[in-house]
Amino acid sequence: MRPRIPEKAREKDDLLKTLAGYREGDAKFRDGRTWSLVYFAGDELSDTLKQAHNLFFSENALNPMAFKSLKRMEHEVVAMSASMLHAPDSACGTMTTGGTESILMAVKAYRDRAKKARPELVAPETAHVAFEKAAHYFGVKLRKAPIGRDFRADVGEMRRLINRNTIGLVGSAPQYPQGVIDPIEELAALAQQKKLPLHVDACIGGFVLPWIERLGHDVPRWDFRVPGVTTISADLHKYGYAAKGASVLVHRDMSTLRHQFFVSTDWSGGIYASPTMPGTRSGGAIAAAWAALHAMGEEGYLRHTELALRATKALRSGIDGVSGVEVLGSPDATLLSYAATDADVGLYAVGDRLEDRGWSVDRQQHPASLHCTVTSNHLDIIDDYVRDLAQAVAHVRRHPEEKSRGNAAMYGMMAKLPMRGMVKQGVLKVMEQMYGPDGASDLSGVGKGEGDGPLLQAMSKYGDKALVALDALDAWKQRLSRKRRR
Numbered sequence: 001m002r003p004r005i006p007e008k009a010r011e012k013d014d015l016l017k018t019l020a021g022y023r024e025g026d027a028k029f030r031d032g033r034t035w036s037l038v039y040f041a042g043d044e045l046s047d048t049l050k051q052a053h054n055l056f057f058s059e060n061a062l063n064p065m066a067f068k069s070l071k072r073m074e075h076e077v078v079a080m081s082a083s084m085l086h087a088p089d090s091a092c093g094t095m096t097t098g099g100t101e102s103i104l105m106a107v108k109a110y111r112d113r114a115k116k117a118r119p120e121l122v123a124p125e126t127a128h129v130a131f132e133k134a135a136h137y138f139g140v141k142l143r144k145a146p147i148g149r150d151f152r153a154d155v156g157e158m159r160r161l162i163n164r165n166t167i168g169l170v171g172s173a174p175q176y177p178q179g180v181i182d183p184i185e186e187l188a189a190l191a192q193q194k195k196l197p198l199h200v201d202a203c204i205g206g207f208v209l210p211w212i213e214r215l216g217h218d219v220p221r222w223d224f225r226v227p228g229v230t231t232i233s234a235d236l237h238k239y240g241y242a243a244k245g246a247s248v249l250v251h252r253d254m255s256t257l258r259h260q261f262f263v264s265t266d267w268s269g270g271i272y273a274s275p276t277m278p279g280t281r282s283g284g285a286i287a288a289a290w291a292a293l294h295a296m297g298e299e300g301y302l303r304h305t306e307l308a309l310r311a312t313k314a315l316r317s318g319i320d321g322v323s324g325v326e327v328l329g330s331p332d333a334t335l336l337s338y339a340a341t342d343a344d345v346g347l348y349a350v351g352d353r354l355e356d357r358g359w360s361v362d363r364q365q366h367p368a369s370l371h372c373t374v375t376s377n378h379l380d381i382i383d384d385y386v387r388d389l390a391q392a393v394a395h396v397r398r399h400p401e402e403k404s405r406g407n408a409a410m411y412g413m414m415a416k417l418p419m420r421g422m423v424k425q426g427v428l429k430v431m432e433q434m435y436g437p438d439g440a441s442d443l444s445g446v447g448k449g450e451g452d453g454p455l456l457q458a459m460s461k462y463g464d465k466a467l468v469a470l471d472a473l474d475a476w477k478q479r480l481s482r483k484r485r486r
């Protein structure tokens with residue numbers, strides 16, 4: 001039955017008990033069981049952030065004149081981030097609700113600045129999907145450049161895609177799928193030569209790379225010290241360890257930021273000006289981000305970065321010790337992914353097995369790989385994870401049939417099916433189930449419902465046979481692309 005607002009008000013304790021019950025099946029981030037999604041730096045910091053959030057629980061940054069406190073905190077958060085990113089004194093920017101919104105705003109600013117009839121953005125194919133979303137929302141064509149063998153942006157390929165419609169270039173520090181930093185200095189030189197702005201997506205790296213460098217490790221230059229870097233996105237709610245809903249987009253100067261703004265002068269509700277996507281903006285998220293920067297301080301960030309680096313190193317050598325899988329590329333920070341090296345190790349089946357053991361699994365494609373964003377909170381569980389991974393790989397070798405069952409079959413098929421339009425239809429169908437009147441919260445009904453697309457039905461019916469065919473096709477495609485790269 002469809003839930004309704006209860007007729008009578010419920011007691012606080014009673015409703016909080018229900019909410020606590022709702023959490024029971026959630027991923028166990030406190031125990032280090034998630035490899036992205038949550039950045040947990042301990043209860044002490046969490047308590048501080050909650051209190052700061054609560055202090056500004058009701059305030060709204062929509063009108064900075066009404067809540068000068070929020071305007072002040074936002075300015076200070078942007079300024080502290082800009083200093084960390086070695087930005088010049090001219091730097092300015094805004095807070096946003098997260099990485100995606102920062103990227104949306106950068107693309108919107110570049111588009112409006114360029115005033116092209118058919119705007120195009122050039123990005124390596126590993127750039128975060130938020131650029132595709134921005135392109136989709138803002139009527140920009142995204143030109144995706146093939147990457148090099150090391151998974152980094154190939155500057156020559158990006159150069160080839162630049163034309164008179166190009167509004168800007170993108171690089172990542174690091175990119176999410178394999179955790180490698182694109183050659184930002186070369187990209188910036190290209191951008192300057194072509195008189196284009198360059199956005200560096202440091203959503204995940206922005207609050208960890210500066211500390212890795214400070215700890216004495218070699219980090220290729222990627223921030224505002226590189227001439228030609230125009231804007232940088234960096235997420236406070238990732239390695240900034242702030243509460244969810246906080247990122248910054250820092251501009252080298254006002255010449256691009258001014259194109260980010262939206263102003264309407266004729267609405268009967270009054271003159272309206274807004275720096276970012278939303279109308280109402282949460283005061284709590286701004287205050288918690290401000291509190292995170294102050295509560296951590298440089299010493300806190302350095303300490304947590306050192307622990308995260310130790311955990312990453314241990315994870316890398318643990319994975320190196322499991323025969324049948326390997327870390328992809330040479331990750332530059334605290335995230336990595338690994339893929340299968342043997343045909344008889346179905347990596348998505350390994351993922352399913354890890355999930356059965358209570359790990360939250362982040363499955364990637366092209367190539368099929370599992371992703372780990374490592375934080376200080378993972379240091380104590382690396383041995384458990386590596387042990388479970390080794391067991392999962394051994395199990396999957398003994399049970400090759402598992403790769404054509406359950407989630408493994410579905411992800412395998414989704415990743416390999418050449419008809420991407422069909423895959424998209426299939427995914428849209430899943431979304432319809434999740435956000436439809438029944439609000440499904442898992443994938444167990446996929447392919448079984450009436451009106452499910454042909455992909456979902458084929459998947460649930462012929463999973464194993466279809467996968468064998470797709471595997472063969474995939475192996476052939478990989479051989480071909482290896483030949484081409486040689």
Ligand SMILES: Cc1ncc(COP(=O)(O)O)c(C=O)c1O
Binds near residue numbers: 103175201
């Ligand atoms: C490199 C990079 N860019 C952008 C994003 C998007 O951030 P959000 O999920 O906060 O919108 C992510 C998220 O992981 C990321 O890793």
